[in-house]
Amino acid sequence: MTINEVAAVAGVSRATVSKYMADADVYYVAEATRARIAAAIEELGYEPNAMARGLSNRRSKTIGVMVPSFLNPYYPSLMAGMSDVADEAGYTLVFGSSDDSAVREKQIISSFRQRQVEGVLLAAVPKEAGALSALVEADVEVVLVSRAAAHFAADTVLIDDAGGMRSALDHLRGHGHSAIWHLAGPDQVGTFHNRAEAYRSYMDEQGVAESSQGLVQADHATMEGGERVAEAIFAEGSPTAIIAANDLLALGVMNYCARVGKKVPEDLAVVGFDNVWVSRVPGVQLTTVDGRIREIGQMAARRVLERILARWDSDNGQSLPAKSVILPADLVVRNTCGCGSGASQASQ
Amino acid sequence: MTINEVAAVAGVSRATVSKYMADADVYYVAEATRARIAAAIEELGYEPNAMARGLSNRRSKTIGVMVPSFLNPYYPSLMAGMSDVADEAGYTLVFGSSDDSAVREKQIISSFRQRQVEGVLLAAVPKEAGALSALVEADVEVVLVSRAAAHFAADTVLIDDAGGMRSALDHLRGHGHSAIWHLAGPDQVGTFHNRAEAYRSYMDEQGVAESSQGLVQADHATMEGGERVAEAIFAEGSPTAIIAANDLLALGVMNYCARVGKKVPEDLAVVGFDNVWVSRVPGVQLTTVDGRIREIGQMAARRVLERILARWDSDNGQSLPAKSVILPADLVVRNTCGCGSGASQASQ
DNA sequence: GTGAAAGCGCTAACAA
DNA sequence: TTGTTAGCGCTTTCAC
Numbered sequence: 198m199t200i201n202e203v204a205a206v207a208g209v210s211r212a213t214v215s216k217y218m219a220d221a222d223v224y225y226v227a228e229a230t231r232a233r234i235a236a237a238i239e240e241l242g243y244e245p246n247a248m249a250r251g252l253s254n255r256r257s258k259t260i261g262v263m264v265p266s267f268l269n270p271y272y273p274s275l276m277a278g279m280s281d282v283a284d285e286a287g288y289t290l291v292f293g294s295s296d297d298s299a300v301r302e303k304q305i306i307s308s309f310r311q312r313q314v315e316g317v318l319l320a321a322v323p324k325e326a327g328a329l330s331a332l333v334e335a336d337v338e339v340v341l342v343s344r345a346a347a348h349f350a351a352d353t354v355l356i357d358d359a360g361g362m363r364s365a366l367d368h369l370r371g372h373g374h375s376a377i378w379h380l381a382g383p384d385q386v387g388t389f390h391n392r393a394e395a396y397r398s399y400m401d402e403q404g405v406a407e408s409s410q411g412l413v414q415a416d417h418a419t420m421e422g423g424e425r426v427a428e429a430i431f432a433e434g435s436p437t438a439i440i441a442a443n444d445l446l447a448l449g450v451m452n453y454c455a456r457v458g459k460k461v462p463e464d465l466a467v468v469g470f471d472n473v474w475v476s477r478v479p480g481v482q483l484t485t486v487d488g489r490i491r492e493i494g495q496m497a498a499r500r501v502l503e504r505i506l507a508r509w510d511s512d513n514g515q516s517l518p519a520k521s522v523i524l525p526a527d528l529v530v531r532n533t534c535g536c537g538s539g540a541s542q543a544s545q
Numbered sequence: 546m547t548i549n550e551v552a553a554v555a556g557v558s559r560a561t562v563s564k565y566m567a568d569a570d571v572y573y574v575a576e577a578t579r580a581r582i583a584a585a586i587e588e589l590g591y592e593p594n595a596m597a598r599g600l601s602n603r604r605s606k607t608i609g610v611m612v613p614s615f616l617n618p619y620y621p622s623l624m625a626g627m628s629d630v631a632d633e634a635g636y637t638l639v640f641g642s643s644d645d646s647a648v649r650e651k652q653i654i655s656s657f658r659q660r661q662v663e664g665v666l667l668a669a670v671p672k673e674a675g676a677l678s679a680l681v682e683a684d685v686e687v688v689l690v691s692r693a694a695a696h697f698a699a700d701t702v703l704i705d706d707a708g709g710m711r712s713a714l715d716h717l718r719g720h721g722h723s724a725i726w727h728l729a730g731p732d733q734v735g736t737f738h739n740r741a742e743a744y745r746s747y748m749d750e751q752g753v754a755e756s757s758q759g760l761v762q763a764d765h766a767t768m769e770g771g772e773r774v775a776e777a778i779f780a781e782g783s784p785t786a787i788i789a790a791n792d793l794l795a796l797g798v799m800n801y802c803a804r805v806g807k808k809v810p811e812d813l814a815v816v817g818f819d820n821v822w823v824s825r826v827p828g829v830q831l832t833t834v835d836g837r838i839r840e841i842g843q844m845a846a847r848r849v850l851e852r853i854l855a856r857w858d859s860d861n862g863q864s865l866p867a868k869s870v871i872l873p874a875d876l877v878v879r880n881t882c883g884c885g886s887g888a889s890q891a892s893q
Numbered sequence: 894g895t896g897a898a899a900g901c902g903c904t905a906a907c908a909a
Numbered sequence: 910t911t912g913t914t915a916g917c918g919c920t921t922t923c924a925c
Contacts, residue, residue, distance in 0.1 A: 198683075242679065244655060244658040244659050245659055246600070246659065246661060247596075247659040247660045247661065248595075248596040248597075248599045248600045248605065248660070248661060249596075249600050251596045252594070252596045252597050252600055257596065266625075267621040267622070267624050267625045267628070268621060268622065268625055268822065270618065270621075270822075272621075273615040273616060273618075273620075273621045274615070274616065276615050276640075277614075277615045277616055277642065280615070280641075280642055284649075284652070289639060289656055289660065290639075290640075291637060291638075291639055292624075292638075292640055293628075294625065294628055301632075304632070307592060308637055310592040311592045311593055311594065311595040312595045312596070312637065313594060313595065313596060331590070335546075420826070448826050448827060451827040451828065452826075452827040454827075455827050455828075474616065474618075475823050475826060478768070478796050478800075478823060478826070478828075478829060479796060479799040479800040479802075479803045479828070479829070480799065480803075480826070480827070480828025480829045480830075481826060481827070481828045481829065482828075
C-alpha cells in the first residue's frame, strides 16, 4: 500500500513512481513504464500518503476555513461556494466553527497551523489582535470573507453593503414609507457596521427627519435577537418599515409581528439582508438584499488559491499585495416589503 | 519553528521535547526540564507539524465526514453535533459534500484515504458497492449516520423512523383525518424507505381503506421536489393530510398550497420529518417528527472515536463488532397539523 | 530522566 | 528516461 510496493510490482524504483504520480510535464517517464506503473497502482489500490507527501514537499494542499457557525444558514452556502472551487483545484478544505468563542478561535487557528495549511479563509475575524499577523508570519495566505479587518491589510471579498442598503431604502421609500427603521447587527462585525453607516448617511443625505428614522442594535444577529429587539423598537417608536441587518434578524421581526398580531407587510414592511435560503420558503417570502453568498465563497477560494500559487511560483516566496473585491448587492423583491400580492402568506 | 529549535533553546534533545509534547503519563520528564521546554515553546510560538507527527506515529487524528450537501439544513446540524465531540477529543473533521454525485463520492473517499483518516462518518452511503469494504480493509473505522447500508454490517446511528411515522399518523388520525397520504422520498435512501414502509404497515394494521390512503414518491427530497409531487398528488386524489418524508418536502407541499390557494392546515394538514431549523421559522411553524439531528451527530462522532480508540488500545488492531443505535423520534406539534391557533400564519 | 538512532512514505536534486 | 541519495519533522525503542 506504499509507493515501495507499487515500485516493486512495476519493477521500477520508487522515484520513478513518484515522477509518474506528479504527472506534470516536468518529468519524462516512458510510455511503457507508465503503463506498468498504472497497472501496479490499479492492482494494489494504491493511494499516496498525503502526510508523507506534504512533509516531503512542504505543501499540505490544505486550506483552513473558519466560520462562526454551521447553523446560521449563511455559512453553509459560503462553504458550498468554497468547496466548488477548492475541489476542482485538488485542495482540501478543513472547516472549523468558532461559535463566537475566542477560545475556539485559537484552537481552530492552532489546528490550522499544525496541519500546515497553505491558506485560510476567514469568515470570522479572530478576536485576538495578533492572530492575523501571526498567520501571515507563518507564511499562510489569508483572505477575509464577507468581513474586513480593522487594522490589517488582507485580501477581502465583500458584498456592497452600502449599495445594498441604498437600494432597499430607495425601494421602501418608493412604497411611501414614512418611518423606516434599521435593526442593526453587532457593530463589531464590519458588515453590520457598514450597513448601519449606510443607513445613517442615506437618511442624512435624503434629509429625513430625525423623528421618522431610528436605529436599534441587536447584540446577536439571530432570529431570537431580532424578535427581542423588535419588541424594543415598538416600545420606543412606531416604524412602518424595518430593514434588518440580516435575514435572521428580519425573521425575528416577523416572529414578533406574528406574536403581537401585526400583519406583514400591511402593518409593517420588513426587509432583510443576505438572501439566505430560508428567505424564499413559502411562509416567509422575505424581501431582501442578495448577498451572493455562494459566489462570495467561490471568489474567496479562488483568491486564496491564486495567492498560494503565486507564492509558489515566485520562488522568492513573496506574497501578492492585498486586494479587495466587492460584489454588487441587489434587492430581491418578494412579499414582505408590500410589493407582492401577499398571497403566499395570506393563504396560510 | 520545528522541534529542533525548541530543543536547542531549551537545551535538551528533541526526543525530550517530543516526550514533553506527548504529555501522557507514559514518559517522565523532570519538572525543571518541563519548565524550560514550556518556555522555549512559548518563546518560539512552536506548533508541532501534524504531518510529521502523523507520518511517524501513523495516527492522523483526522476523521472524514461525507454529507450529501451543505445546503440541505439537515447536514449542517449534523456537522455541528459531530464537531462538538470531535473538537473535544482533539480530532479534526474533514467534511466533504458529495452532491449526490458518484464521482464526487469517489473523490471524497479517495481524499480521505490519502489523508489517512482514522475513521469516516458517512451521512451519504456511497453508491459504489465496494467503497465501504475498501474503507474497512484500509483499516478505517466507518460509521453510518442516519443512513443504513443494505449489505454491509457497519455501525449505524439512526432515528426511529417507524416510531416517528406512527406518532405522526396517530396524531393526524386524532384530528379525524380521513385521507392521510405519504409523500415519500427516494426509496434508495434507507431512511425514506423505512418511513414509507412504516406508513404502509400502519395503514395496514389499522385497516385503513385503500381509497383513503396514498403514497407518492419524490425523486429528490427537496422543496422543489415536494412542490412538484404535491401537484401530482392532487391530480390523482384528495388527501386531507400529507405526511412528508422530510421537512423540505413538506415545505414544498406548503409552497404548492400557497400557490393554488389551499389553506394549511384548514384545507390540508401537513406534517414533516426531521425538525430542521427552518421548521420553526415564523411563517412556517411546521409540525414535524423530531430527528434529533445534532444528537445523532454527536453520537456518531462518539461512536467512531470509541472504535478508533478501541482498535488502538487492543494492539492486535482488531475492530469492535458493529453496533446500531436508534434514537426515539417524537412528534413536535406546531401549526400545520391543525392543532395550533394558526395565529402566526394567519397574521401574515 | 534523557539522548542516539532509526524510520514513517514520500519528493527532489543529482547522477547515470 | 530512470535510479541513488538525502532529507522533510516527528516518534519511539533502546541505551545510558
